[in-house]
Amino acid sequence: MDFKQKMFLNTIGTVVLLFAQWLISVLIVRMGGYADAGIFSLAMSVSNIFAFLANYGIRNYQVADNKKMFSQQQYLYARAITSGISFLFAAVYLSVGSYTEEEKIAIFLYLVYSNVNVVSDTLLGTLQVYGKLEFSGYSNVLRGFCCFLGFIFTYIISQNLILSLAIMAAFSLLVTILYDGPRYLRYEKLWEKFEWKKEKQILKICFSLMLSNVLPIIVTSIPRVLINQKYGQTQLGYFSSIFTPTVLITTLVPTIVLSVIPRMAELWQKGDKRSFGKICGMIYAGTLFFGIAAMIISAFFGKTIFALLFGQEILSYYPLFYVAIVATILNAFISCGNAVLLVMENRKSIVGAALVGVIAILLSADFMIDAYAIYGAAYALVISYSVEILWQLKGIVFRHK
Numbered sequence: 001m002d003f004k005q006k007m008f009l010n011t012i013g014t015v016v017l018l019f020a021q022w023l024i025s026v027l028i029v030r031m032g033g034y035a036d037a038g039i040f041s042l043a044m045s046v047s048n049i050f051a052f053l054a055n056y057g058i059r060n061y062q063v064a065d066n067k068k069m070f071s072q073q074q075y076l077y078a079r080a081i082t083s084g085i086s087f088l089f090a091a092v093y094l095s096v097g098s099y100t101e102e103e104k105i106a107i108f109l110y111l112v113y114s115n116v117n118v119v120s121d122t123l124l125g126t127l128q129v130y131g132k133l134e135f136s137g138y139s140n141v142l143r144g145f146c147c148f149l150g151f152i153f154t155y156i157i158s159q160n161l162i163l164s165l166a167i168m169a170a171f172s173l174l175v176t177i178l179y180d181g182p183r184y185l186r187y188e189k190l191w192e193k194f195e196w197k198k199e200k201q202i203l204k205i206c207f208s209l210m211l212s213n214v215l216p217i218i219v220t221s222i223p224r225v226l227i228n229q230k231y232g233q234t235q236l237g238y239f240s241s242i243f244t245p246t247v248l249i250t251t252l253v254p255t256i257v258l259s260v261i262p263r264m265a266e267l268w269q270k271g272d273k274r275s276f277g278k279i280c281g282m283i284y285a286g287t288l289f290f291g292i293a294a295m296i297i298s299a300f301f302g303k304t305i306f307a308l309l310f311g312q313e314i315l316s317y318y319p320l321f322y323v324a325i326v327a328t329i330l331n332a333f334i335s336c337g338n339a340v341l342l343v344m345e346n347r348k349s350i351v352g353a354a355l356v357g358v359i360a361i362l363l364s365a366d367f368m369i370d371a372y373a374i375y376g377a378a379y380a381l382v383i384s385y386s387v388e389i390l391w392q393l394k395g396i397v398f399r400h401k
Contacts, residue, residue: 001134003133005134006131006132006133006134006137006259007133007256007259007260009133009134009137009138010133010134010136010137010140010255010259011137011252011255011256011259012137012141013136013137013138013139013140013141013144014136014137014140014252014255015248015252016140016141016144016145017140017141017143017144018144018247018248018252019144019248020144020145020147020148021044021144021148021247022244022245022247022248023148024040024148024151024152025037025040025041025240025241025244026241026244026309026310027152027155028040028155028161029237029241029309029310029311030310030311031155031156031159032155032159032161033237034233034234034237034238034241035233035234035237036161036237037237037240037241038228038232038233038234038235038236038237038240039102039103039106039161039233040106040161040240041224041236041237041239041240042099042103042106042107042224042225042228042233042236043103043106043107043109043110043165044110045217045220045221045224045225046107046221046225047090047107047108047110047111047114048114048217048220048221049214049217049218049221050086050087050089050090050093050111050114051086051111051114051115051117051118052210052213052214052217053082053085053086053089053210053214054079054082054083054085054086054114054115054118055082055118055121055210055213056078056079056082056203056206056207056209056210056213057206057208057209057210057212057213058075058078058079058082058122058125058202058206058209059121059122059125060209060261060339060342061202061205061206061209061342062075062122062125062126062129063125063128063129063261063262069201070198070201070202071192071198072126072129072188073188073189073190073191073192074192074195074198074199074202075122075125075126075202076119076122076123076126076190077194077199078199078202078203078206079118079119079121079122080119081199081203082118082203082210083115083118083119086111086115087111087115090107090108090111091108094107094108098229102161102162105162106161106162106165109162109165109166109169110165110169112169113147113165113168113169113172116169116172116173116176117143117172117176119176120139120143120172120175120176120180123176123180123181123183123184124136124139124180126184126187126188127183127184127187130187132183132187133259135180135183138179139175139179139180142175142179143171143172143175146171146172146174146175147168147171147172147175149171150164150167150168150170150171151164151165151167151168152164154167208347208348208350208351209342209347209350211350211351211354211355212338212347212350212351212353212354215351215354215355215357215358216331216334216354216357216388218358218361219357219358219360219361219381219384219385220331220381222361222362222365223239223361223365223369223377223378223380223381224236224239224240224377226365226366226369226377227239227369227374227377230369230370231373231374235373235374238314238317238374239320239374239377239378241310241314242314242317242318242320242321242324243324243328243378245305245321246294246321246324246325246327246328247328249287249290249291249294249325249328249329249332250328250331250332250335252290253283253286253287253290253332253335253336254332254335254339256283256286257283257335257336257339260279260283261339261342261343263279264276264279264280264339264340264343265343267279268343268344276343280336280340280396283336283339284333284336287329287332287333287336288329290329290332291325291326291328291329291332294325294328294329295322295325298321298322298325302318302321303315303318306318306321317374319375320374320375320378323375323378323379323382324378326382327378327381327382327385330381330382330385330386330389331381331385333385333389334353334357334385334388334389334392337353337389337392337393337396338350338392340396341392341395341396344396346395346396348395349391349392349394349395349396350392350395352391352395353388353389353391353392353395354388356387356388356391357384357385357387357388358384360383360384360387360388361380361381361383361384364379364380364383364384365377365380368380368383
């Protein structure tokens with residue numbers, strides 16, 4: 001199996017896992033209403049902040065580590081440490097946050113699900129290092145089907161969102177134990193001597209990558225939290241439902257980029273800037289293509305699809321979908337820029353861009369939402385992402401020179 005086939009299978013797996021989560025969001029609206037959809041969206045948005053703290057950007061560095069600075073077990077230990085920290089921070093936040101009891105439990109359970117996936121991601125990263133990228137695809141397909149079926153059947157029977165989230169997390173854990181673990185053990189031991197010095201090095205090196213992952217999630221979460229506070233769960237349900245189809249782009253693009261990071265790192269180390277630049281141009285062009293295709297499909301078929309998925313009542317908010325596509329494409333461009341800057345070893349620009357994005361959303365979100373309601377939340381995202389991209393491009397151009 002050549003690299004293109006492996007990358008294709010990995011992409012398919014990510015799409016299936018994404019589609020399963022997207023379909024859950026759609027079916028919740030049909031089976032439970034926009035209030036449950038709003039809680040589900042809130043749980044995803046808030047827990048993702050702490051999940052990306054657990055993620056810590058380690059997978060990207062793990063697969064780009066051509067010099068073999070750290071063992072695969074050390075990467076696994078580092079993920080265990082960051083997962084523990086994410087639970088601790090989440091517990092503190094939820095204890096002081098102004099959420100209902102149901103919202104707090106939903107956020108925590110979705111974080112459990114996400115952290116299981118983070119540990120699995122480390123195992124799959126090791127398999128990618130050994131040239132077995134296709135295993136990531138197979139794992140994600142299996143995880144997507146199992147978690148979707150577990151959640152939906154539980155929700156149909158019980159109409160209980162909390163129980164359904166717990167079952168989804170349990171199924172994800174089973175996939176990690178029964179599928180990912182045995183394949184990892186074909187190539188590596190599960191344990192080796194713990195060296196705190198090495199773990200500190202990994203955490204120090206990847207700290208900027210963690211910030212570059214967590215800060216954009218804060219950008220995404222702030223408008224949703226404000227909508228929930230100002231307009232309630234139902235309006236948040238409308239907003240999240242409109243944005244739900246666009247998740248395909250923000251998941252697909254980083255997956256493709258992750259697949260080519262090792263090749264980009266190799267070209268950059270060789271000093272082959274021309275070939276490196278061509279790959280960079282291809283991933284940006286591909287992202288733009290996704291956006292144009294989404295706009296065309298939306299113009300011709302969007303309203304019909306939304307009416308079938310969410311019902312006629314959501315069509316009054318349909319113009320928001322065009323703004324959502326623009327915001328999502330800009331977000332995908334940020335993923336491309338982070339990968340390029342990582343390979344260039346310009347982590348300061350990664351963090352700088354993410355910080356600028358957070359500042360922009362803090363300055364614009366409250367005002368825009370007050371002025372334009374849920375449309376204002378989307379406008380604020382466009383502003384924040386645009387500023388962040390400009391900062392990234394500055395870092396890329398100067399580093400390339």
